[in-house]
Amino acid sequence: MPLATGRAAEAAVGAPKRAQDYYDRAAELAGDDPVLRSLVRALTPGAVASPAKDPKPLRIFDNVAVVGTDFVSATALVTSQGVILIDALGSPEEAEKIIIPELRSVGVDPTKIKYVVAAHGHSDHFGGAQYLADRYGARVMMSPADWNLIAAESPANAPKRDLEIADGQKLTLGDTTITFAHTPGHTPGTVSSIFPVRWKGRRHTAMLWGGTNPPTATADKRTYVSSVLAFASRMRRVGVDVELNNHGASDHGLQRMEELRSGASGSRNPFVIGEPRAQRFMKVMETMLRGRIATDQEANTGSLSAARPSVRATGTCC
Incomplete structure (x- = not known):
């Protein structure tokens, strides 16, 4: 699906002129919603991670398990014919000492990993991929743009180039089909996913946003806005009602895992x-990004002020 240009989209909605206007609007949209407020914090300029304990692994849905650290997670989608693992943490050691034992602890057999999907080309998402490929024969998937990115940068623990992900591509394993969307912005080849999940036997449709932290260049932030708009449209068409992220501090995900684990949410899955x-989550993201673009413009014209959302900026994202 073609992406609209960020400039055209801004003109179409009659966007506010000042960065602070965007940040205020995003905070207003978030209201008291802890998930949306967390996103506002994560996208605030200068956001810093708050200390947190590493979460214990958890089946957040009947067919989805999350393992990892307080900073980054790997998400296992369990199908009738094996496992699709979205992201692989930061190193072979983390794959061996975190992914494998934590999957086993929640009843997911790591030997059944058939695909490792790197949502984008940063090492905290692909670092354990080659280890899993070598140990279990898993195929590693990434967008062509981010395969090129890691080839150019030659980072440690980079996987060998394997399968490429195209925009709109579907991957079916057993009884489950995952759909990929090219959502550039965080990196040139960031990929976000849409897939079915089950909770207590009831089907829902989940999205997993592939990369949250805004890029440095203003032009890349405009690309990011276009990605948000296009992906929100895809979500609307297929009825996405579940939001997931590979950095749980950026969407209240760590806290929601604990709510689910403790039973504080009752029969409801948070x-x-x-x-x-x-x-609304996507609208908050769009609005915060427009604020970041406006902040860049104000800095370039020498009129940068201390524009900030009214939500305290203690979040993180990557």
Whole structure:
């Protein structure tokens, strides 16, 4: 699906002129919603991670398990014919000492990993991929742009170039089909996913946003806005009602895991946020990014002020 240009989209909505206007609007959209407020914090200029304990592994859905650290997670989608692992943490050691034992602890057999999907070409997402490929024969998938990115940068623990992900591509394993969307912005080849999940036997549709932290260049931030708009449209068409992220501090994900683990949410799954709220999540992201673009413009004209959302900036994202 073609992406609209960020400039045209801004003109179409009659966007505010000042960065602070965007940040205020995003905070207003977030209201008291902890998921949306967390996103505002994560996208605030200068956001710094708050200290947190590494979460214990958890099946957040009947067919989805999350393992990892307080900073980054790997998400296992369990199918009738094996496992699709989205992201692989930062190193072979983390794959061996975190991914494998933590998957086993929640009843997911790591020997059944058939695909490792790197949501983008940063080492905290692909670092354990080659280890899993070598140990279990898993195929590693990434967008062509980010395969090129890691080839140019030659980072440690980079996987050998394997399968490429195209925009709109579907991957079916057993009874499950995952759909990939090219959502450039965080990196040139960031990929976000849409896939079915089940909670207590009931089907829902989840999205997993592939990369949150805004890029440095203003032009790349405009590309990011276009990605958000296009992906929100895809979400709307298929009825996405579950929001997931590979950095749980950026979307209240760590806290939601604990709510689910402790039973504080009752029979409700806190990752099922509903279609309207999922769309609002994307609108908050769009609005914060427009604020970041306006902040860049104000800095370039020498009029940068201390524009900040009214939500305290203690989040993180990557």
